[in-house]
Structure formats: structure tokens, C-alpha cells
Amino acid sequence: MSIGDGSSTAFQTARGEDYPALRQFTIFLENRVGQLTEVVKRFEGTGIRICAISIADATECAFVRFLLSDADRGREILERSGLGIIETDLVGVELPSGNQPLLSICSALLQAELNITQAYSLIVRPNGKPAVAIMVENPESAINTLREKGFTIITEGDLSDDPTREN
Structure with missing residues (x-):
């Protein structure tokens, strides 16, 4: 028997769906054709939608900011992809x-x-x-x-x- 078996504790984040602030994720992408498409494809088949997006272009990179329909699962997908992310409350x-x-x-x-x-x-x-x-x-x-x-x-x-x- 491992620790926690049979526990009735629900594993949830400290922030629920009704938390008043929205979580924005900012990622940094190289300024190359197809980079945004690669990120958007990561959400394909997950049921997670991009609900808002903003792109700020710089000389060699772009700052892509977005809100997702499921912030917790979206963060996991972004972290697994190896992208550097910044999370901010909006x-x-x-x-x-x-x-x-x-x-x-x-x-x-x-x-x-x-x-x-x-x-x-x-x-x-x-x-x-x-x-x-x-x-x-x-x-x-x-x-x-x-x-x-x-x-x-x-x-x-x-x-x-x-x-x-x-x-």
C-alpha cells in the first residue's frame, strides 16, 4: 500500500474556476515562419481552446501572450513542450x-x-x-x-x- 491510497482528498489547484483573475501565459518564440503554428498545434485534440491572443514582435523573437480555456492543463502542455513561460494574472x-x-x-x-x-x-x-x-x-x-x-x-x-x- 502506498501513501495516499484510499485518500478522499481531491487533488486540485489552489485556484478554482471561479478565481477572479485570468491567467495569461507569455512565451518567447524565434521570429521564424511556423513557430506559432507549432505552439497552437500542441493544443490540438486536448479540448483546450485559445481564448485570447496577443503577439508583440521584436527583431529576433516574438512575445506571444494568451489565455486558455483550461489554464492548469494548458500550463502542463506548455511546460512539457520545453518552452519558457511566464504566468501573469489579468x-x-x-x-x-x-x-x-x-x-x-x-x-x-x-x-x-x-x-x-x-x-x-x-x-x-x-x-x-x-x-x-x-x-x-x-x-x-x-x-x-x-x-x-x-x-x-x-x-x-x-x-x-x-x-x-x-x-
Whole structure:
């Protein structure tokens, strides 16, 4: 009998699907034809979708940032591939209705003196509405500020394709 046999402890990460921050993975790729395709292929057949992507090109490399529908499993795939990855917390927020939805998000964060350092739109539409992922200096404070102002925060669970998950 090995240690842990018959244990009823569930093996889960400390972050659940409803953790308010989204995990962004940044990888560094050589600036060569086909490098992005090789990374995207790693998710083929896994059921993991790329939910948002941003590419910043430099002279000899590219910085590829993305959000995945299953961050824990996605990290495992990236680590097994031998790619250097950086994991960062982002805030996902649904765009409100109106003519200038991004302005209302920026204004709310400005009032709290929170600076946005990165932003990009989500490819998927959680809850059927457009959303953005933003990097801020203090994600927890940004989430609290946006919730207090009535914005809908996108969680990791909102990116999941799991049909058993309740919205």
C-alpha cells in the first residue's frame, strides 16, 4: 500500500474556476515562419481552446501572450513542450453596453488610480458578450473596483467549455 491510497482528498489547484483573475501565459518564440503554428498545434485534440491572443514582435523573437480555456492543463502542455513561460494574472471584464464601453472601464480604473499596462480582446464571448483582458498593477484592487462600479468580471470558469459547469 502506498501513501495516499484510499485518500478522499481531491487533488486540485489552489485556484478554482471561479478565481477572479485570468491567467495569461507569455512565451518567447524565434521570429521564424511556423513557430506559432507549432505552439497552437500542441493544443490540438486536448479540448483546450485559445481564448485570447496577443503577439508583440521584436527583431529576433516574438512575445506571444494568451489565455486558455483550461489554464492548469494548458500550463502542463506548455511546460512539457520545453518552452519558457511566464504566468501573469489579468483581469477579465465584460464590455458594458453603450457607445464607449472601454472608456467606462478606463475611467473606473483611473478613479482608483490603477494603470492599465496591457489589454486585448477575448476571442470567445463569455456570456455571449464582448470582453477584454487587462493587465493592471494590482489585479485584486482592479477587480474590487470594477465590481463596485457594476462591471461583470470574467473568471477562469467563464472560459471553460465544460458543459457541466453552471454559469
